[in-house]
Amino acid sequence: MPNENAYERFRRVHKVGVSCTNKKTSYFIQNHESSTEITVVRTGEELPAVMVMNHAEGADNSLLYVYADADINLGDYFTWKEDYHFFALERVTIIKDVDFKKFTALECNVLVNDQFWAFFAGNKRAFKTTSLMGGFYETDTLQPILIAPINDELKINGYIRFNNQEWRILSADLDSISGIGYYYIDRALNARDLESEMDNLEENDLAPSASTLYVGQEHTVDTEQGYIVANNIVVVKRTATTATFKPTEAGLLSVTLRRNGNPVSISYEVREV
Numbered sequence: 001m002p003n004e005n006a007y008e009r010f011r012r013v014h015k016v017g018v019s020c021t022n023k024k025t026s027y028f029i030q031n032h033e034s035s036t037e038i039t040v041v042r043t044g045e046e047l048p049a050v051m052v053m054n055h056a057e058g059a060d061n062s063l064l065y066v067y068a069d070a071d072i073n074l075g076d077y078f079t080w081k082e083d084y085h086f087f088a089l090e091r092v093t094i095i096k097d098v099d100f101k102k103f104t105a106l107e108c109n110v111l112v113n114d115q116f117w118a119f120f121a122g123n124k125r126a127f128k129t130t131s132l133m134g135g136f137y138e139t140d141t142l143q144p145i146l147i148a149p150i151n152d153e154l155k156i157n158g159y160i161r162f163n164n165q166e167w168r169i170l171s172a173d174l175d176s177i178s179g180i181g182y183y184y185i186d187r188a189l190n191a192r193d194l195e196s197e198m199d200n201l202e203e204n205d206l207a208p209s210a211s212t213l214y215v216g217q218e219h220t221v222d223t224e225q226g227y228i229v230a231n232n233i234v235v236v237k238r239t240a241t242t243a244t245f246k247p248t249e250a251g252l253l254s255v256t257l258r259r260n261g262n263p264v265s266i267s268y269e270v271r272e273v
Helices: 006-025 194-203
Strands: 035-040 046-052 061-067 077-080 084-092 100-107 110-112 116-121 145-149 159-162 165-173 180-187 212-214 219-222 233-238 242-247 251-259 262-271
Touching: 061 084, 084 145, 110 145, 110 159, 219 251, 242 251
Parallel strands: 212 262
Antiparallel strands: 035 046, 035 077, 046 061, 061 100, 077 084, 084 100, 110 116, 116 145, 145 180, 159 165, 165 180, 219 242, 233 242, 251 262
């Protein structure tokens, strides 16, 4: 260049050389057998990338390579071939000066609360990473785990739903990887369609009636001086006009009370809870 001294020329040539070297390191992004395109959900932008699948049981733990200036960060969701949902689980540090970024990415296998994707590891599968940091994250064989970018829907002692099942979040590790949560969960009682259940019970002549009791259920009856005689019950309380008892076994129960000075027998059907 005109009026350029030797030092300025050296710096320019060196800068161009470094740029060319860096570009060589990222040449594979669009020229590898695993080259593809992903769409970052946060920005809607399509990015050239290389994805190397681990092909583990269930969801895939993958390596993701993108250009150094690609707008994708730790915890970002992205899609591949539209139907496959991933999130960037961990940024892998590369010692050399290169022109690409490397992440471990996790394929999502559940849609939580019909709002966001996550990776669910059941109680018979360990979760391994392919990180160069030597990651091996193994779940308790008796404790399911949910892994997802941290968000307000996931709170300890809170409830979530996926796969037609309610789950309770027992505890969480929110510190091992910045922005990523490891949530230990357990099955919760599902809400039931009580009207449908009642119709089903009535159709099968199993609907409870006024004479239906349940094992362990407290029941109060009118009786003089708290008088009550029966087998397979526990008397909880007596007053001048009532007695409270709990059945201890399922089956037919006959209870003798006193009313107007005379013994009166009442029959109940006792069911298991």
